[in-house]
Amino acid sequence: MKKRQFLKVFSVATVGAMALSSGVWSCAGADSKHKLKNWAWIHPLETADPAHSADEWKKLLNNLKKWGIDSALLLTQNTKIIGEVLPIAKEAALELHAWIIALNWPDKTTMKEHPSWYVVNGKGESCIEKPAYVDDYNWLCPSNPEVIEFMKKRVQELCVIDGLAGVHLDYIRYPDVVLAPEHKAKYTIPQDDLVHPMADYCYCEVCRSQFKKLSGMDPLTIPDQATNQAWLNFRYDSVTHLVGELYDVAHKGGKVLSAAVFPTPYLSKFRVRQDWIKWKLDSVMTMIYHRYEGQPVEWIETATREGVEALAGKIPYYSGLHLAQLTPKELGVATKLSLKAGASGIVVFPGNKMDEAYWRSMKEGLI
Ligand SMILES: [Zn+2]
Structure with missing residues (x-):
């Protein structure tokens, strides 16, 4: 498995007929404020062909369009790849967004030149x-x-980049504080749902001094490190502030900004300190990967409803569905449940894995 695929899988941490795609209001039950729109998180095709030939892109993007996808989120910051894919997406009448890994940045040069940019845990x-x-x-x-x-x-x-519709933020969060049950079982770490200093971030000099200015306390020495509300809020607000800054940059540049987030408002704050209900975004995509949470497919409806209700129509909400966790039949069920709970559409992950069987079932879910 390629590193980014692994990270995406780890990160729970990313269709109608043509007539059902953009331009048609969402069906009954969905949030009527926003149009129905379906998305796909797609990986660059480097694995299949290092030269990622135009023909390969053409086939993938045309298929996605045929399968009722309106917008593709392409995992790359590489402007050359984006430049190659853009005209093909345009020809397929597919909107293209650059999907970027935000804060997980294992870049050797940056680590060497700017070690102080990196997070520090509760053990220092x-x-x-x-x-x-x-x-x-x-x-x-x-x-x-x-x-x-x-x-x-x-x-x-x-x-x-002319023609690029927007920027999509992923890994816009702290490292996982408390892992989902399926991930937790894989590591020799405490199997409880408590916050432990080894995975509790960030206690860097900047965070400590900013929080001290704000509250008079040094987070490294407070006795209730894991539960102190002011200290928790500081972390939520820190990510919220960064997203706001990026939103302003994107809008100034004529692009929209969206983000991939954890499955529900509660779990997002609990697991990775994302308070995305407060974020300045044009749309939000939740990674409702139910199996990581040890939940059945039906939970997708519960999770979607929690997010949609908390957003109260502020921005469109899209349920992110993990194809590796769903049979084609279940994708239809998950799609139906998402729209019933008020989602403005779905996002399939990864779009590269879509096929006719998934599409037929998804189409039924959209009716
Ligand atoms: Zn810090």
Whole structure:
């Protein structure tokens, strides 16, 4: 499995007939404020063909369009790949967004030149030397002004690309504080749902000094580190602030901004400190990967409803569905449940795995 595929799978941490795609209001039960729209998270085709030939792209994008997908989220920051794919997407009448990995940044040069940009855990250990869970769990600190500038520059670089519809943020969060049950079982870590210092971030100099200014306390020495509300809020707000800055950059550059987030507002705050209900975004895509949470397919409806109700129509909500966790038949069920609970559409992950069988079932779910 390629690293990014692994990370995406790990990260629970990313269709109607033509007539059902853009331009048609969502069906009964869905949030009537927003149009029905379906998306696909797609990986670049480097694995199949290092040259990722135009023919390969053409086949994938035309198929996605045929299968009722309106917008593709392409996992790359590489402007050359985006430039190659854009005209093909345009010809297929598919909207293209650049899907980027935001804060998980295991880049050797950045780690060497800017070690202070990286998060530090509750034991005072940098994620560079002691990453949690896996070797490349090297994460940038969202509170650090230099990191914010760095992130703004990354979004800015994408804004100059003509024809690109938007930027899609993934890994816009802290490292997992408490893993979902299916992931937790794979590691020799405490199997409870408590916050442990080894996975509790961030206690870097910047965070400590900013929080001290705000509250008079040093988070490293407070007795209720795991539960202190002001300290929890500081972390939620830190990511919310970064997203707001990136939203302004994207909009100034004529692009929309969306994000992939954890499955429900509660679980997002609990597992990775994403308070996405408050984020400045144009749309949000939840990764409702039910199996990671040990839940049945029906839970997709519960999770969707929780998010849709919390957003109260502020922005469109799309249920992200993991094809590896769903049979074709279940994709139809999950699609139906998502729309019933108020989603404005679905996002399939990964779009590269879509086929006729999935499509037929998904179409039924959209009716
Ligand atoms: Zn920090």
